[in-house]
Amino acid sequence: MPKTMISTKQLSKSYGKSGQVVALDKLTLDVYEGETFGLLGPNGAGKTTTVRLLNCIVKPTGGSATVGGYDLTRDSIEIKRMTGLLAESPGLYEKLSAQEFLEFMGALYDVPTDTLSSRTDKLLRLFGLHSRRNHLLEGYSRGMKQKVLIAAALIHDPPLLFFDEPTSTLDPNAALMVKDLMKDLAENAGKTIVVCSHILPVVEELCDRIGVINRGALVAVGTMNELLEKTGKDTLEKAYLDITGGVQQKELLSWRELRSAKT
Amino acid sequence: MRRRKWLVLAKNAYLIRTSSFGGLRYALPFLIGVPVVVAMFIIVPWIADFFLDELELFFLSSAAVAFIQIILFTMFILFLTFPISFSLNSGQEEHYEVLLSAPLKPKDVILGKFVGDMPFYSVGVIAASSFLVALLLPLGLGVIQAIMIMGIFLLTFFSALWIGVVLAAMIRSKIGSSARGKDVGKALSMAVALPMVGLMYAIMSGMVYSALLDSGSKGPLAFALDLLPSSWGADVVVSFALNPGGVSDMSLEEPLRFAAMIVFFVGALWVGTKLADRAYSLESQSLSSNLARPEGQFYRTVRAVSGGGSFGSLVVSVFKDYGRRLENVSKVVYIIGLVMLVTFFFGGAEDIEGGLIMLLFLLPFLSGFIVGEVTVRGKENLFIYRKAPRGEMRLVKARIVQSIIVMVPLTVIASAISLTSVSGLDMGYALLMVLYMVALSSSLIIFSLGLFLMFPVFSEKPADMMGNVMILSFFMMGCFFATLFLSLFGEAAGWLLILTLTSASGIVALLLGVRNLKAIE
Numbered sequence: 001m002p003k004t005m006i007s008t009k010q011l012s013k014s015y016g017k018s019g020q021v022v023a024l025d026k027l028t029l030d031v032y033e034g035e036t037f038g039l040l041g042p043n044g045a046g047k048t049t050t051v052r053l054l055n056c057i058v059k060p061t062g063g064s065a066t067v068g069g070y071d072l073t074r075d076s077i078e079i080k081r082m083t084g085l086l087a088e089s090p091g092l093y094e095k096l097s098a099q100e101f102l103e104f105m106g107a108l109y110d111v112p113t114d115t116l117s118s119r120t121d122k123l124l125r126l127f128g129l130h131s132r133r134n135h136l137l138e139g140y141s142r143g144m145k146q147k148v149l150i151a152a153a154l155i156h157d158p159p160l161l162f163f164d165e166p167t168s169t170l171d172p173n174a175a176l177m178v179k180d181l182m183k184d185l186a187e188n189a190g191k192t193i194v195v196c197s198h199i200l201p202v203v204e205e206l207c208d209r210i211g212v213i214n215r216g217a218l219v220a221v222g223t224m225n226e227l228l229e230k231t232g233k234d235t236l237e238k239a240y241l242d243i244t245g246g247v248q249q250k251e252l253l254s255w256r257e258l259r260s261a262k263t
Numbered sequence: 264m265r266r267r268k269w270l271v272l273a274k275n276a277y278l279i280r281t282s283s284f285g286g287l288r289y290a291l292p293f294l295i296g297v298p299v300v301v302a303m304f305i306i307v308p309w310i311a312d313f314f315l316d317e318l319e320l321f322f323l324s325s326a327a328v329a330f331i332q333i334i335l336f337t338m339f340i341l342f343l344t345f346p347i348s349f350s351l352n353s354g355q356e357e358h359y360e361v362l363l364s365a366p367l368k369p370k371d372v373i374l375g376k377f378v379g380d381m382p383f384y385s386v387g388v389i390a391a392s393s394f395l396v397a398l399l400l401p402l403g404l405g406v407i408q409a410i411m412i413m414g415i416f417l418l419t420f421f422s423a424l425w426i427g428v429v430l431a432a433m434i435r436s437k438i439g440s441s442a443r444g445k446d447v448g449k450a451l452s453m454a455v456a457l458p459m460v461g462l463m464y465a466i467m468s469g470m471v472y473s474a475l476l477d478s479g480s481k482g483p484l485a486f487a488l489d490l491l492p493s494s495w496g497a498d499v500v501v502s503f504a505l506n507p508g509g510v511s512d513m514s515l516e517e518p519l520r521f522a523a524m525i526v527f528f529v530g531a532l533w534v535g536t537k538l539a540d541r542a543y544s545l546e547s548q549s550l551s552s553n554l555a556r557p558e559g560q561f562y563r564t565v566r567a568v569s570g571g572g573s574f575g576s577l578v579v580s581v582f583k584d585y586g587r588r589l590e591n592v593s594k595v596v597y598i599i600g601l602v603m604l605v606t607f608f609f610g611g612a613e614d615i616e617g618g619l620i621m622l623l624f625l626l627p628f629l630s631g632f633i634v635g636e637v638t639v640r641g642k643e644n645l646f647i648y649r650k651a652p653r654g655e656m657r658l659v660k661a662r663i664v665q666s667i668i669v670m671v672p673l674t675v676i677a678s679a680i681s682l683t684s685v686s687g688l689d690m691g692y693a694l695l696m697v698l699y700m701v702a703l704s705s706s707l708i709i710f711s712l713g714l715f716l717m718f719p720v721f722s723e724k725p726a727d728m729m730g731n732v733m734i735l736s737f738f739m740m741g742c743f744f745a746t747l748f749l750s751l752f753g754e755a756a757g758w759l760l761i762l763t764l765t766s767a768s769g770i771v772a773l774l775l776g777v778r779n780l781k782a783i784e
Contacts, residue, residue: 015784057649058784077652091644095587096580097555107576108651136553136587138446 005068005160005192006031006054012062013049019061023049025216026063031209033159036186036193038207040200042244046216047196048088051162054194055085068160081109084153088164088196094138098129098148101137102155109156116155123151126181127174142169150178161185164196175202182206204236214244268367269374276379295386299393307397315401322402322504331395331500333466335419335493338391342384342423343430344459350431352452352725370539377428384424385417392416395500403507411521412503415496418524422492422531429535449723450589453597461604468608492527495520555583569664577661585636585665594632595673598625602677610684615696616753618685620743622677622700623761627739629673630707631732633666637712638719639728645783655780659712659773666708674704699758706765711735713772716780738768 008029015021024046031037041047052058054067056076065072067079093101099120106116124130127147137145146169153161163182167175179202185191186206197203203210204224211221220227220243224236231239281288311318321327362372392413396404399412434451438444465471488494499520506512562579569578585591605621612618637658638645648654678697682688714731742761743752751757 052646055650057646080650080652080654083650085650087643087646089643091640091642091647093580093584093640093644095584100555100580100583103576104580105647107573107580108648108654108657110573110652113572134555136555139553 002032005033008065010063038203038210039196041213045213084158084161086153099133105152268371272375273378303393303397308400332497339423339493343427346427347431348452351448370536373539388420405509408503422528450593453593464608598629627735630711634711710769713776716776
């Protein structure tokens with residue numbers, strides 16, 4: 001039986017004075033060591049809130065959770081130390097160069113100076129940014145910034161990694177590289193990975209198990225085969241649409257005035 | 264039927280400008296117009312009636328032309344610089360991308376912006392001109408003369424605003440849409456304000472007034488002002504005040520000067536629309552990105568002063584991000600510039616306390632400008648620290664160290680400038696007071712940081728930042744008046760009281776701010 005890396009029990013988060021906006025509703029979930037877990041859900045479903053809760057960025061309003069055996073509310077410092085996060089809309093110091101930003105992140109996580117220097121160098125080479133390492137981040141494209149942020153999430157080599165939309169802004173080559181990197185991290189470095197993505201083939205290929213969140217609640221969890229079996233569909237896309245309510249059939253061209261088909 | 268594009272854009276600009284008034288925005292001109300009309304035709308003439316003799320005497324004197332000239336010139340410069348400063352600071356190129364992708368011409372964009380801004384500013388201009396007209400009505404001013412005076416004010420305003428809008432668009436186009444360009448724009452928006460403040464101080468100190476009154480030998484200032492349409496209007500206004508009445512009472516010179524103002528405005532409008540194609544370009548002037556310079560002696564010293572190790576690296580990173588933003592540098596230069604202007608125009612204190620008094624009120628601004636950007640990059644930036652172990656406390660400590668390193672030399676420079684105006688300086692005492700100012704400014708840094716963490720500002724809008732700066736400013740005024748009330752100002756006990764109050768309040772604010780920082784979600 002693998003060790004449980006993340007365990008949540010009725011974990012909830014709501015906003016507003018009387019908690020009227022429920023971002024996450026009683027999430028009960030286990031993620032195991034060495035597993036790659038995919039978190040799917042429509043926009044605003046609660047994926048980012050889940051990731052922020054598990055990284056101790058926001059505080060839960062109900063329930064409990066442990067990450068790496070540490071309690072979410074009591075041991076936030078230990079949890080932060082053992083997790084790496086690529087956020088969906090991350091902050092970035094645009095006036096620092098890629099190298100300076102990685103050194104800054106390494107300092108935040110107390111990476112020893114000698115290790116930090118060589119690790120920064122290797123990560124920049126891995127992501128093809130070494131030749132531009134001294135350019136300020138303000139001049140980087142979105143994809144290049146994303147690479148720097150992935151490198152920053154890895155800089156302290158944590159055992160648990162959260163990737164929120166890791167490949168959405170990357171070109172196909174870089175996306176493939178990141179996908180292979182995540183696979184390698186899971187298979188050869190024993191990392192536990194939680195991936196939130198709308199790119200279903202990425203989730204399909206990488207994840208051992210998948211959880212689907214809709215309107216703050218976990219509505220399905222299992223391996224891909226289990227989800228397909230449960231919904232009776234033949235692809236993850238169809239299963240996902242089935243679980244989350246699918247697309248309402250509307251007259252997609254009803255907004256146009258009635259004219260001939262080609263005008 | 265195709266709609267006039269500039270009109271569509273003008274409506275959009277007006278709605279954006281007046282968005283804070285909600286549903287009242289369409290009725291806004293009327294809501295403001297009615298009290299203005301009441302004031303113009305009833306209240307002001309009634310008051311002016313009591314001072315009829317003095318008014319006649321004033322308009323007969325040579326001071327009247329200089330006075331009106333200054334009013335119109337200030338208005339001209341104000342409305343010329345305001346759109347430039349506002350536009351450079353906003354840096355929202357995304358809007359222009361939407362506009363430029365639509366089927367419209369650049370002149371539609373520029374004209375739309377001008378017409379859209381017009382009602383917003385016109386209210387103030389009409390109010391100012393009506394006040395003057397109302398003052399002149401008891402002298403027997405005719406209807407045509409009254410309309411022409413209001414026209415002079417409006418023409419001065421329209422010309423200035425139009426030139427400002429065109430210049431702003433061209434400068435933005437020149438500095439490009441790159442991240443570097445936005446930074447330069449924000450820095451320039453502060454720089455543009457400084458000469459305006461200098462002009463205000465020159466007017467307040469009476470220097471401009473004296474120079475214009477010296478009409479016997481027409482100096483360079485009077486000559487320069489004569490070239491601007493604002494001065495042509497001033498002559499007409501004073502002439503009407505001296506010869507009030509109907510059309511038959513006017514000389515040929517007055518309608519000619521008025522016509523010259525119209526020609527100036529129409530000419531500026533024509534030239535501006537021709538230049539419009541060169542403005543609103545999203546072409547970046549340079550594709551090269553900026554390189555980070557290798558760490559020099561300065562950062563090595565900062566690292567060492569901060570204790571080295573991880574924390575030293577954090578302070579250096581925070582410092583680099585702060586120092587590489589031209590906008591931050593320009594804010595600091597702006598405050599030092601203000602100190603220089605105040606010293607130049609209002610200096611000449613007899614003692615050290617008098618020399619440093621203005622600095623007491625400028626230091627809160629300086630500390631607010633240095634510390635205020637702690638949260639402006641948004642919550643996501645704060646979450647970098649939140650995610651790291653004990654990250655929030657490291658952020659606070661790094662910010663304090665970085666801000667004090669910036670603040671201390673600036674305080675010394677500002678104090679030295681302020682003390683240059685003091686006659687018979689006791690160097691020993693002056694040095695002691697400079698050290699005191701350094702201690703006070705360090706306390707203000709802690710106070711500012713506490714305030715900006717208690718009431719975080721998540722946008723780069725200067726107006727949002729001013730709230731906390733005003734709290735600091737009022738606090739300092741309170742301290743000052745407390746020492747006056749206790750007859751301690753200038754005494755050692757008074758200075759100590761100010762420092763103690765600032766330090767104690769700073770520590771409380773910082774504790775509350777850190778608590779709030781941990782709760783931000």
